[in-house]
Amino acid sequence: MNQYGPFKLYTPLPGTPAGEMANRIKAQFICTPDKQDWYELQKSFARNTLKVVYAENGVITQASDDASTLWPVDASVAEIPTEQIPKGFALPLAGADWQYNGQRVVPRVYTxxxxxxxxxxxxxxxxxxxxxxxxxxxxxxxxxxxxxxxxxxxxxxxxxxxxxxxxxxxxxxxxxxxx
CATH class of the missing domain: 1.20.5 (Single alpha-helices involved in coiled-coils or other helix-helix interfaces)
Known part of the structure; x- marks a missing residue:
């Protein structure tokens, strides 16, 4: 499954797909440290998976089965197979009670x-x-x-x-x- 981030705001270069989009619409753009654009990466996610946005400490801040509804600025995204979603994890998120440990979604451990x-x-x-x-x-x-x-x-x-x-x-x- 896919895992990307952390995403940061950037200005797309002319001649790139993101640069072409930036010429047509007024939008913000985010990319990974290796310059992968978020709008382009959304195409790589499967439709029948959970996508989670998580902070540096692993705390999940957003989740959806549709990557286009997420905005992971200053955060990372992981794709979770449906069968690996833990019991009790429900959409929409009702707080910050879950975290991503690098492999799966687990109940949050508070400091x-x-x-x-x-x-x-x-x-x-x-x-x-x-x-x-x-x-x-x-x-x-x-x-x-x-x-x-x-x-x-x-x-x-x-x-x-x-x-x-x-x-x-x-x-x-x-x-x-x-x-």
Missing amino acids: PEEQRAMAERRKQALMAEAESVLAPLERAVRLGMATNGEKSRLNAWEIYSVKLSRVDTNNAEWPTKPE
Whole structure:
């Protein structure tokens, strides 16, 4: 199967197929380090295969069965036989959860920095959710309008909020969310 890249922007030379196209239409052009033009390379891909665009770290950023729908600038492209597409890999891509390891598509392996950043985003989202639950409960207590159930719920969410604020995102152990 085909594998090309990384593709970079370039200006086609006059007299080449890409140069002729550049004279007719206003378009950007990308090529491989050995000057293979992307528009020309698209013709070499089989119709019944998956084409994946992947970054230098292997993370797949685009995928399609039609190479003409892809734009692999600053990335590479690999062609994957249909029978080698892993279960769970679906089009359109819903994130960056897959990578190409040079031979096949595999679930993405996150770096420790990426894992910490994901944990930090999750922590911030959970803290925002907790604050949105706490605000009306605190208001009900302050105004003397809280029921016993609301007071109990406020206590549970306050405990959860404190535990959540103490989560170490380098080694996250998440507290259980109150009912």
